[in-house]
Amino acid sequence: MQILINGFLQGILFGAVGVAFALVYRTTKVFYIALGGVYALAPYFLLSALEFDVPLVVGIMLALALSMLISILAEETIHWPFERKRSPTEVHLIGSLGFYLVLVQVIALVWGNEIKVLKPGGDTTWELFGVILVKAQLFGPLLALSAVLLLFIWLTRANRGLELRALADNPILVALLGRNIRALRRWVFGLSGALVAVVALGQAWDVGFDPHVGLNTVLLGMVAMIIGGSTTFVGPLIGGILLGILRSQVVWYGSARWEDAATFVLLALFLFLRPQGIFGRKQRLEEAG
Amino acid sequence: MNYLFHLLVYFEIYAIVALSLNLLIGYGGLLQIAHAAYYGVGAYAATLLWLNAGLGFFPGLLAGAATAALLSLLVSLPAWRFKGDYFVMISIAVQTLLYTVMYNWTSVTNGAFGISGIPRPELFGYNFVTTGSVSVLFAGIALVLAFILAILKWSPFGRALQAMRDDELAARSIGIPVEWLKLQAFAIASAMVGVAGGMYASYISYIDATSFSLDESILMLSMVIIGGTGNVRGPLVGAAVLILLPELLRFLALPDAVAANVRLLAYGLLLIIMMHVRPQGLAGTYRYQ
Amino acid sequence: MPVEAINQSANSSAKTTEAASCVASLCADGVSLAFGGQQVLKNIDLEVRSGQIAHLRGGNGSGKTTLLNILSGFLKPDSGQIKLVIDNQPIDVLSHAPATLARLGLARLWQDTRLFASMTVLENVLAASPRPLGISPVMSLLAYSRVQKQEREFKHQAMTLLDMLGMADRAESTGERLSGGQAKRVAIARMLQTGAEILLLDEPLAGLDKESAVRLVEDLNLLADDTRKAMLIVEHNHDAISPVCDISYTLENGFLRYEEHEGQ
Numbered sequence: 029m030q031i032l033i034n035g036f037l038q039g040i041l042f043g044a045v046g047v048a049f050a051l052v053y054r055t056t057k058v059f060y061i062a063l064g065g066v067y068a069l070a071p072y073f074l075l076s077a078l079e080f081d082v083p084l085v086v087g088i089m090l091a092l093a094l095s096m097l098i099s100i101l102a103e104e105t106i107h108w109p110f111e112r113k114r115s116p117t118e119v120h121l122i123g124s125l126g127f128y129l130v131l132v133q134v135i136a137l138v139w140g141n142e143i144k145v146l147k148p149g150g151d152t153t154w155e156l157f158g159v160i161l162v163k164a165q166l167f168g169p170l171l172a173l174s175a176v177l178l179l180f181i182w183l184t185r186a187n188r189g190l191e192l193r194a195l196a197d198n199p200i201l202v203a204l205l206g207r208n209i210r211a212l213r214r215w216v217f218g219l220s221g222a223l224v225a226v227v228a229l230g231q232a233w234d235v236g237f238d239p240h241v242g243l244n245t246v247l248l249g250m251v252a253m254i255i256g257g258s259t260t261f262v263g264p265l266i267g268g269i270l271l272g273i274l275r276s277q278v279v280w281y282g283s284a285r286w287e288d289a290a291t292f293v294l295l296a297l298f299l300f301l302r303p304q305g306i307f308g309r310k311q312r313l314e315e316a317g
Numbered sequence: 318m319n320y321l322f323h324l325l326v327y328f329e330i331y332a333i334v335a336l337s338l339n340l341l342i343g344y345g346g347l348l349q350i351a352h353a354a355y356y357g358v359g360a361y362a363a364t365l366l367w368l369n370a371g372l373g374f375f376p377g378l379l380a381g382a383a384t385a386a387l388l389s390l391l392v393s394l395p396a397w398r399f400k401g402d403y404f405v406m407i408s409i410a411v412q413t414l415l416y417t418v419m420y421n422w423t424s425v426t427n428g429a430f431g432i433s434g435i436p437r438p439e440l441f442g443y444n445f446v447t448t449g450s451v452s453v454l455f456a457g458i459a460l461v462l463a464f465i466l467a468i469l470k471w472s473p474f475g476r477a478l479q480a481m482r483d484d485e486l487a488a489r490s491i492g493i494p495v496e497w498l499k500l501q502a503f504a505i506a507s508a509m510v511g512v513a514g515g516m517y518a519s520y521i522s523y524i525d526a527t528s529f530s531l532d533e534s535i536l537m538l539s540m541v542i543i544g545g546t547g548n549v550r551g552p553l554v555g556a557a558v559l560i561l562l563p564e565l566l567r568f569l570a571l572p573d574a575v576a577a578n579v580r581l582l583a584y585g586l587l588l589i590i591m592m593h594v595r596p597q598g599l600a601g602t603y604r605y606q
Numbered sequence: 607m608p609v610e611a612i613n614q615s616a617n618s619s620a621k622t623t624e625a626a627s628c629v630a631s632l633c634a635d636g637v638s639l640a641f642g643g644q645q646v647l648k649n650i651d652l653e654v655r656s657g658q659i660a661h662l663r664g665g666n667g668s669g670k671t672t673l674l675n676i677l678s679g680f681l682k683p684d685s686g687q688i689k690l691v692i693d694n695q696p697i698d699v700l701s702h703a704p705a706t707l708a709r710l711g712l713a714r715l716w717q718d719t720r721l722f723a724s725m726t727v728l729e730n731v732l733a734a735s736p737r738p739l740g741i742s743p744v745m746s747l748l749a750y751s752r753v754q755k756q757e758r759e760f761k762h763q764a765m766t767l768l769d770m771l772g773m774a775d776r777a778e779s780t781g782e783r784l785s786g787g788q789a790k791r792v793a794i795a796r797m798l799q800t801g802a803e804i805l806l807l808d809e810p811l812a813g814l815d816k817e818s819a820v821r822l823v824e825d826l827n828l829l830a831d832d833t834r835k836a837m838l839i840v841e842h843n844h845d846a847i848s849p850v851c852d853i854s855y856t857l858e859n860g861f862l863r864y865e866e867h868e869g870q
Contacts, residue, residue, distance in 0.1 A: 053402075059402045059405065105589070106589060106592075109593065110592065115592070115596070117401050117402055118348055118401070119592050119596055121348070121402070121405060122538075122542055122588055122592055123588065123589055123592045123593075125535060125538075125539075125585075125588060126539075126584075126585045126586065126587070126588030126589035126592070127585065127589060128585070129535070129539075129581055129582065129584055129585025129588065130582055130585035130586055130589070131585075132581075133578045133579070133581045133582035133585060134582065136578045137575065137578050137579070137582070141574065141578075243531070247409060247413075250406060251406075254403075254406065283421075285417065285420070285421040286417065286421065288413050288414075288417050289413070289414050289417045289418070291413075292410035292411075292413050292414050293414070295406070295410050296395070296407070296410060299395070299398075299399065299403065299406075299407065300395075300398075
């Protein structure tokens with residue numbers, strides 16, 4: 029039970045990152061690896077803010093806003109120019125990889141390579157029906173989950189959310205209807221960055237952070253997206269939770285060393301047996317595909 | 318003088334890495350990210366055979382190449398079905414899987430501690446002890462492999478690969494067996510990078526898994542993309558840039574830890590700039606379209 | 607099916623003298639396909655034989671290209687059989703990959719030509735050479751001179767084809783710099799280089815000016831008569847193509863209607 033809960037909580041984090049990744053991937057077709065850089069960067073903003081004796085809440089807000097800006101920077105300097113040139117996906121991907129390298133190395137140069145922590149000292153634990161939970165461990169996933177829910181509500185309710193979904197399905201139509209694609213894309217990148225920042229802050233508070241945590245987390249998010257299916261936004265969340273549970277089982281019955289291997293075996297299984305994911309609609313097989 | 322020979326040896330090893338990766342990226346349009354893993358497979362297989370089975374230098378290298386070629390099925394079979402983003406995912410997954418095995422299969426690879434005491438090359442009773450002699454031997458190997466790749470580029474095999482890269486559907490419609498082609502291209506490229514791995518192990522005389530990580534793969538990819546794809550000159554320029562950049566940074570007298578970060582930062586920036594101004598790389602001919 | 611019966615009689619009456627030499631054919635039997643809930647093809651029967659030119663007509667979106675995709679093995683129908691006969695050997699189309707079918711002798715021309723953009727005109731055609739030895743990397747290295755000899759033969763054949771289609775002087779230019787009509791002719795040369803017996807052509811005349819269209823139709827007719835190729839041609843320019851067609855099929859509302867041509 030303990031393992032299941034732990035896996036579930038971990039899974040929410042993967043799922044949230046998966047949703048952030050899918051938000052960009054679904055709407056712009058950009059394979060946004062640099063999201064790993066944004067993830068890595070977010071806790072450092074908070075760290076520096078706290079060093080300047082800024083109140084925690086303000087620090088968090090600041091970190092989220094800056095993460096959003098960095099993510100929008102990726103769109104402005106890389107993906108939007110490439111999109112205008114109608115560059116193929118490979119060019120976007122390589123550009124994103126470049127941006128990731130830049131972000132991570134800047135972090136390492138400014139803040140150093142070593143592992144850092146945010147919280148001082150120990151933590152309160154709760155016991156609930158025999159399951160021991162650490163406050164920070166619960167705090168992060170809950171925060172991430174509420175951020176994802178906010179995003180979902182925003183996606184379905186607000187006008188802009190509807191436009192976003194249309195951008196995913198038919199960008200040319202959106203442009204023809206006179207909607208501003210550019211602003212929409214900025215929102216997509218910004219929100220994606222903010223969402224991973226929420227997850228990153230929660231994780232940083234729980235287990236600490238270093239410049240290199242981002243790529244692996246985003247890879248897990250991608251796996252969550254593929255397992256859950258990239259045609260819906262709920263899919264990646266469920267995919268992430270499944271992934272979290274699987275990984276915790278592997279740790280329990282095998283060894284933590286084989287977590288990643290198990291993850292990618294699961295990915296391979298899904299790609300071969302159900303490439304559209306659990307919740308994916310089966311897309312019409314275009315002959316040019 | 319010895320220092321120059323040392324650089325030359327590195328250049329020869331990386332030239333093979335870049336040229337073999339170019340066979341996949343530049344000729345085949347297959348964005349392989351698991352190249353460092355196959356580099357590692359070659360290094361480990363050759364090392365284990367040298368140390369435990371008493372194999373000679375060349376038989377060990379060839380066995381390493383064969384192992385890498387065999388394991389290339391892990392990427393080439395999925396490449397039958399997946400292209401673009403999804404193939405990149407698969408390739409990252411394979412990289413992670415092989416790395417996990419190299420890192421965690423302690424009874425064979427000695428895990429994080431690595432394997433030391435790997436013998437320098439030896440041929441007909443002559444020991445290549447000095448760096449200068451190694452650089453001559455490696456130059457010979459690199460030239461032979463480059464020659465093979467040059468013949469292949471101008472052969473019907475190379476033409477068919479190029480056709481597949483330009484338009485896979487059209488290639489199939491004129492009878493080009495694309496699955497078989499991908500299988501062979503991955504096997505050849507992996508075997509060659511496996512040879513490079515064996516050369517590296519024998520020169521450094523020590524290997525551990527961290528030399529074959531995802532970061533290293535990204536570096537190899539950057540090398541080819543920055544240098545340029547689609548011809549022989551491009552990857553060589555890329556390999557030279559990879560070798561010379563740290564040396565240039567040395568003149569700036571940066572501390573070692575910082576220099577490593579600055580180097581990667583430069584790579585990231587170069588990737589982005591390249592994609593903006595010269596998608597075909599410094600000296601390449603092929604650009605994604 | 608009556609269609610087949612008619613077809614056979616058509617063949618025996620129009621081509622009696624050469625009936626015995628009919629060694630290649632493509633035959634669809636009861637092919638149906640639904641796309642997104644809509645029945646695109648309904649129980650289609652069709653046959654083309656050596657030396658025949660068949661015209662496939664139909665309005666925009668009537669499923670002509672889809673039918674070609676099925677016939678060339680790129681798309682699997684929901685039901686039905688497709689049989690290819692080459693050198694009197696029957697081959698089941700649905701159980702083979704498109705590349706295998708192309709090597710066996712079933713080639714197609716794409717509506718949008720699909721030339722290899724980074725390669726020259728000559729390389730485009732050469733890429734379609736049938737069963738090159740050097741497609742195996744091992745052979746390229748170990749049997750270098752044999753591969754080179756074969757390459758020279760392929761090159762000669764490719765230049766002959768390009769010459770026939772009036773593109774020999776553009777052999778060294780890359781695909782990007784060609785006009786629509788030129789690209790089309792290169793694509794036809796590429797298709798012919800495979801040596802296929804059965805050719806499926808998707809709008810070969812689209813984008814060609816009147817003069818080149820007339821010339822191309824003559825060339826196609828010559829190919830059918832001299833080399834006994836079988837052709838199924840999708841073409842909107844009825845006036846240009848119908849004089850050389852032996853039979854025609856019209857696709858309408860998912861049904862295929864057969865018609866025999868007079869005067870050939």
